[in-house]
Amino acid sequence: MLRFGLCAVLLAFGLSCSSSDVSRSLGAQCESRDDCDERCLRGDDYPDGMCTTSCESDRDCPLAARCIDEEGGVCMYSCGDAADCEFLGSGWDCKDKDAREDGALEVEVCFGS
Amino acid sequence: MLRLVALIAGLALVPQLAQAQDALGGAVASQESIVTPEPDPVDSQEIGVLVGAAIGGGVSPGGLAVDGRYLYRMSDHDWFEVGANFVLGSGDAKCFRDRQSDLNCPHSLLDGFSAEATVGLRRYFAGQQQFRPYARAGLGLRLLSFSGDELRGVALPLSAGGGIRVDVANRVLVVAEANLRGGPAILGRGLGVRANLGLSIGAGVEFTLE
Numbered sequence: 001m002l003r004f005g006l007c008a009v010l011l012a013f014g015l016s017c018s019s020s021d022v023s024r025s026l027g028a029q030c031e032s033r034d035d036c037d038e039r040c041l042r043g044d045d046y047p048d049g050m051c052t053t054s055c056e057s058d059r060d061c062p063l064a065a066r067c068i069d070e071e072g073g074v075c076m077y078s079c080g081d082a083a084d085c086e087f088l089g090s091g092w093d094c095k096d097k098d099a100r101e102d103g104a105l106e107v108e109v110c111f112g113s
Numbered sequence: 114m115l116r117l118v119a120l121i122a123g124l125a126l127v128p129q130l131a132q133a134q135d136a137l138g139g140a141v142a143s144q145e146s147i148v149t150p151e152p153d154p155v156d157s158q159e160i161g162v163l164v165g166a167a168i169g170g171g172v173s174p175g176g177l178a179v180d181g182r183y184l185y186r187m188s189d190h191d192w193f194e195v196g197a198n199f200v201l202g203s204g205d206a207k208c209f210r211d212r213q214s215d216l217n218c219p220h221s222l223l224d225g226f227s228a229e230a231t232v233g234l235r236r237y238f239a240g241q242q243q244f245r246p247y248a249r250a251g252l253g254l255r256l257l258s259f260s261g262d263e264l265r266g267v268a269l270p271l272s273a274g275g276g277i278r279v280d281v282a283n284r285v286l287v288v289a290e291a292n293l294r295g296g297p298a299i300l301g302r303g304l305g306v307r308a309n310l311g312l313s314i315g316a317g318v319e320f321t322l323e
Binding site for chain 2: 089
């Protein structure tokens with residue numbers, strides 16, 4: 001109820017009340033770099049496009065993301081199973097990927113299935 | 114004989130009657146000039162400029178606010194206002210599409226640009242010495258733009274607020290004012306109708322016209 005009330009206030013001001021934590025820096029759909037703060041990843045591995053940021057370690061990413069060794073190092077949402085990636089839409093799964101900082105370490109992140 | 118006397122008496126009274134009528138007419142005219150004085154043309158118009166800050170957010174622009182206005186006195190307490198208002202904020206891109214492809218535009222409090230034409234009324238209240246508080250209300254037509262997002266729109270906001278004016282010199286008034294603004298806005302990029310809300314505060318100077 002409190003959340004509904006807060007959303008009503010936010011919507012009255014024209015603000016976003018999205019349930020997910022997507023933003024221009026991580027998670028928003030994109031077709032080009034203009035749709036994002038920094039990078040737009042496209043292709044089968046990123047269904048509907050994925051705004052993200054470059055990184056060298058997890059410290060460069062938001063709390064909900066890990067830095068993986070793809071595309072020169074990018075932040076992707078961390079996950080425990082496929083259900084954690086459902087908010088991204090169809091075509092996403094929870095997969096093991098090499099960590100950017102330590103290539104011997106694998107981390108689970110949302111990635112195109 | 115009796116008729117002749119009456120005629121002479123009547124002729125003798127005519128000048129006195131005319132004098133009495135002139136005196137009475139003058140008194141009435143004098144009374145009218147007290148009851149309905151001529152409006153003082155000196156203090157019936159003012160122009161002014163205010164500078165301040167507008168707080169927006171979402172799809173409501175905020176930033177530096179510049180306001181120009183013309184005032185016309187309708188009565189001792191009520192003035193008609195016509196104005197133009199500009200808000201200059203950041204042009205950074207903030208909109209994005211969430212995972213359901215819905216456009217979200219979480220602009221900060223100081224983003225965007227707007228240009229607005231307003232008409233309104235200002236009512237003064239009793240003050241002390243050179244200080245006079247007032248309340249105002251108006252209706253505007255507002256063009257909105259968030260250049261970084263290529264987002265534009267039109268709003269019809271009502272505004273209401275108040276302020277105080279201080280006579281600081283001959284024909285020069287210093288004004289401080291705060292206003293709340295709210296109304297519907299129609300925006301592009303599929304956002305449709307959204308609320309356009311904001312708060313502005315400012316201070317400036319107004320000049321009484323000759």
